[in-house]
Amino acid sequence: MFLIFLTSGLFLGWTLGANDASNVFGSAVGSKMIKFKQAAIIASIFVILGAVLQGAGGSHTLGKLGSVDALGGAFTVALAAGVAVFWMTRLKLPVSTSQAVVGAIIGWNFFTHNPTDMSSLTKIVTTWISGPILGGIFAVLLFLLLQFILKRSKVHLIRLDGYIKFALLVVGAFGSYSLGANNIANVVGVFVPSAPNITLDFGFFALNGTQLLFLAGGVSIAIGILTYSKKVMMTVGNSLMKLNSETAIVVVLAHSLVLFVFSSQSLSSLFVNIGLPPIPMVPVSSSQAIVGAILGIGILKGGKNIQINVIGKIATGWIITPIIAGLISFFALFFMSNVFNLQVSQNPSKFVKGDVIVEKNIKDHIDLKSKVIENFDLKNVPETTVHLYKTAVIIVISILLIILIYQIFIIYKLKEKDKIDEQEVYIKKYNAQQVLLENELENTNAVKERLEKEIDSKEKEQKKIALSIIRKNEILSKLKAEIERIKSNPEGSLKFSDLNTLKVLILDNLNLEKERKSLDKYIKELNDSFFQNLERKYPGLTDNEKKLCSLLRLKLTSKEIASIQNISPKSVEVNRYRLRKKMNISKEDKLSKVIRKL
Amino acid sequence: MLNIFKTSKSVSLSIDEFFNKIDLGTLNFKKGVKNYIEDNNNEFEQNLKSISVLETEADVIQRKIENDFYLHSLMPNYASDILNLIESVDDIIDMSKDVLSQFDVETPHLPEAIKKDYIELVNVSAKSVENVIPAARIFFTQPDNVKDYIQKVLFYHRETNTLSTNIKRKIFQEFETLKLSEKLHLRYFALHIEQVSDVSKNVAQQLSSLVIKIKM
Numbered sequence: 134m135f136l137i138f139l140t141s142g143l144f145l146g147w148t149l150g151a152n153d154a155s156n157v158f159g160s161a162v163g164s165k166m167i168k169f170k171q172a173a174i175i176a177s178i179f180v181i182l183g184a185v186l187q188g189a190g191g192s193h194t195l196g197k198l199g200s201v202d203a204l205g206g207a208f209t210v211a212l213a214a215g216v217a218v219f220w221m222t223r224l225k226l227p228v229s230t231s232q233a234v235v236g237a238i239i240g241w242n243f244f245t246h247n248p249t250d251m252s253s254l255t256k257i258v259t260t261w262i263s264g265p266i267l268g269g270i271f272a273v274l275l276f277l278l279l280q281f282i283l284k285r286s287k288v289h290l291i292r293l294d295g296y297i298k299f300a301l302l303v304v305g306a307f308g309s310y311s312l313g314a315n316n317i318a319n320v321v322g323v324f325v326p327s328a329p330n331i332t333l334d335f336g337f338f339a340l341n342g343t344q345l346l347f348l349a350g351g352v353s354i355a356i357g358i359l360t361y362s363k364k365v366m367m368t369v370g371n372s373l374m375k376l377n378s379e380t381a382i383v384v385v386l387a388h389s390l391v392l393f394v395f396s397s398q399s400l401s402s403l404f405v406n407i408g409l410p411p412i413p414m415v416p417v418s419s420s421q422a423i424v425g426a427i428l429g430i431g432i433l434k435g436g437k438n439i440q441i442n443v444i445g446k447i448a449t450g451w452i453i454t455p456i457i458a459g460l461i462s463f464f465a466l467f468f469m470s471n472v473f474n475l476q477v478s479q480n481p482s483k484f485v486k487g488d489v490i491v492e493k494n495i496k497d498h499i500d501l502k503s504k505v506i507e508n509f510d511l512k513n514v515p516e517t518t519v520h521l522y523k524t525a526v527i528i529v530i531s532i533l534l535i536i537l538i539y540q541i542f543i544i545y546k547l548k549e550k551d552k553i554d555e556q557e558v559y560i561k562k563y564n565a566q567q568v569l570l571e572n573e574l575e576n577t578n579a580v581k582e583r584l585e586k587e588i589d590s591k592e593k594e595q596k597k598i599a600l601s602i603i604r605k606n607e608i609l610s611k612l613k614a615e616i617e618r619i620k621s622n623p624e625g626s627l628k629f630s631d632l633n634t635l636k637v638l639i640l641d642n643l644n645l646e647k648e649r650k651s652l653d654k655y656i657k658e659l660n661d662s663f664f665q666n667l668e669r670k671y672p673g674l675t676d677n678e679k680k681l682c683s684l685l686r687l688k689l690t691s692k693e694i695a696s697i698q699n700i701s702p703k704s705v706e707v708n709r710y711r712l713r714k715k716m717n718i719s720k721e722d723k724l725s726k727v728i729r730k731l
Numbered sequence: 732m733l734n735i736f737k738t739s740k741s742v743s744l745s746i747d748e749f750f751n752k753i754d755l756g757t758l759n760f761k762k763g764v765k766n767y768i769e770d771n772n773n774e775f776e777q778n779l780k781s782i783s784v785l786e787t788e789a790d791v792i793q794r795k796i797e798n799d800f801y802l803h804s805l806m807p808n809y810a811s812d813i814l815n816l817i818e819s820v821d822d823i824i825d826m827s828k829d830v831l832s833q834f835d836v837e838t839p840h841l842p843e844a845i846k847k848d849y850i851e852l853v854n855v856s857a858k859s860v861e862n863v864i865p866a867a868r869i870f871f872t873q874p875d876n877v878k879d880y881i882q883k884v885l886f887y888h889r890e891t892n893t894l895s896t897n898i899k900r901k902i903f904q905e906f907e908t909l910k911l912s913e914k915l916h917l918r919y920f921a922l923h924i925e926q927v928s929d930v931s932k933n934v935a936q937q938l939s940s941l942v943i944k945i946k947m
């Protein structure tokens with residue numbers, strides 16, 4: 134039953150581990166100086182050690198403030214603190230587990246009429262203020278010391294980087310130890326009065342009930358660190374302020390010293406021995422100690438980057454958190470007592486219905502009958518209480534389970550969101566690539582169009598030249614005919630007009646060879662890829678056959694080809710037939726079509 | 732855990748070795764140009780060979796340093812700046828080797844009257860390198876003292892510029908017997924030697940901004 138009630142404390146421990154580990158290792162992990170795995174393992178081990186070995190101090194002070202003497206009360210107080218932290222975090226209000234627990238205990242004090250020890254309260258409130266201030270002072274002193282050492286050490290920057298990594302691990306381990314020692318009181322402090330009186334002997338060491346309680350709390354913090362602190366370290370760890378590695382060491386060490394000072398009983402005893410007042414053992418807010426340290430360094434560096442609203446936020450946290458946690462605690466206790474009849478304290482409370490009746494009966498000396506009935510009712514209460522008690526436990530556990538499932542759902546949702554974001558990035562990349570490809574395609578199309586136009590114009594030019602050759606051949610035929618006519622002239626002598634006619638015909642023909650050559654050149658240029666394809670597909674073709682193919686590609690008739698090649702149309706037909714055979718073209722297929730397809 | 736110390740020690744030694752190569756390269760560059768001007772061909776060949784070997788070795792070390800930086804995430808906040816610095820320092824030996832190689836391939840004809848000017852130019856240009864390497868070395872141990880060297884680098888860079896301009900003016904205004912092609916050829920060699928000090932200045936500027944960054 135004790136373990137079931139302890140779940141609220143363990144939940145508080147889990148949230149503390151998930152959030153506050155980033156104060157110790159956030160800068161180191163966020164800046165990739167240390168791997169998360171390494172940091173998480175060290176933090177988990179040292180948090181547990183700190184909790185078990187040095188966790189008692191803070192619990193005593195919380196006990197003095199209000200000794201929650203019933204298990205149900207402890208459960209409700211821890212749950213109220215947890216809910217306050219959870220709710221205020223959701224509302225993005227500044228919150229600290231330490232202040233929430235103190236507020237919840239004061240709420241319990243109010244509910245159960247336990248007097249709030251004002252000296253303890255003053256002590257606690259003083260440390261809330263002195264914690265960040267002390268953090269700032271430690272940070273300034275450590276920063277100056279580190280600067281002094283670094284200036285004189287002349288260590289190589291790369292080696293210094295190695296030393297800093299090592300120092301970050303050591304300081305982180307110390308910080309985790311101090312976090313466990315100081316903040317374990319927040320997690321399980323209220324359960325200490327109800328801790329089972331057992332001792333576990335491990336042979337070489339033994340743990341009593343309270344230490345076992347601290348061990349459970351420490352383990353819950355460690356689970357929080359291992360399961361959920363990575364995200365916080367990567368985001369919150371860096372958002373507070375971007376620190377360089379030397380400053381990160383100083384800040385973490387200053388924060389750790391603050392937590393250590395307020396949880397070390399031996400240090401306090403040492404103070405007493407040398408005549409100084411004892412150090413109060415109080416759980417201090419880890420986040421506020423860190424902020425104090427950062428502000429200290431900020432002031433030392435000239436105070437340019439100090440954000441006044443951060444100080445305002447801390448002060449608001451000091452006031453709002455205890456009040457909200459106290460109110461939640463009070464109403465939760467009222468609800469637990471009156472609805473579930475859960476015993477929240479050993480003392481009677483006027484806010485519990487049954488207790489009011491008892492007091493009234495005693496004071497007014499009501500008649501025996503009614504007293505008997507009252508006693509009878511009271512006798513019957515445990516049975517009923519047990520029943521409701523069980524129901525209450527089931528309901529509360531169900532609520533906790535629902536919260537747990539809700540948290541898992543939220544984590545799942547966030548992961549889904551991350552996946553969707555990642556997919557969106559991919560889609561954006563894909564779209565960008567598509568646009569790029571489309572542009573490339575457009576460019577290629579434009580080039581293709583240009584080339585096609587070029588081919589078209591060249592084809593036209595070829596045809597023009599081919600036609601010109603045809604025309605010139607006609608001229609030559611005319612010339613031949615003219616000469617024949619002159620030869621057959623019966624007078625047998627040449628006339629001036631005949632010579633003139635011949636001259637005109639010859640002049641027309643003068644450029645024939647030139648144009649034939651330029652046609653060959655054009656054919657070769659235009660059909661470069663065509664010839665390559667032709668050679669690849671029909672390797673045995675002669676040059677004349679290739680030329681015939683290129684002319685057929687221009688859709689020239691046999692007569693026109695004959696004229697260009699200066700052969701008879703019949704020879705062209707014969708050449709075409711041979712070409713068909715060589716190219717193995719069936720009778721059904723048209724030679725020119727096959728060639729054009731190439 | 733011990734790996735952290737081992738890696739950082741090895742990388743710091745590599746950086747020192749890298750700077751040694753650049754230092755030796757600069758000496759070879761200076762001697763090489765002098766030997767070419769004074770027609771000591773064998774020595775010049777030797778200088779060219781040495782600087783080529785040193786340049787290759789410097790490249791190998793540079794790649795090793797880069798690899799170690801990324802693999803062991805050394806100085807994650809400044810890694811890219813430091814690697815850029817190393818690359819710029821490597822540019823010095825690359826440029827020096829290129830200049831010697833150009834002397835070897837193009838064999839420019841230097842008139843007797845201008846030889847002294849070229850020797851002076853190469854000395855001043857090399858001085859800017861000789862100051863920037865200690866600056867880069869000291870950056871890793873005492874960043875505050877970098878500025879002492881930076882001033883010298885900037886001074887020698889300015890001197891190199893002035894000398895180079897004087898040589899160019901002299902070539903084009905006083906040597907009437909030289910062909911225009913020869914004048915242009917000589918002008919380019921003055922420019923090449925000057926560029927070595929330009930790279931030094933670039934390294935000096937990077938060092939200045941790195942010091943500010945690291946002190947923030």
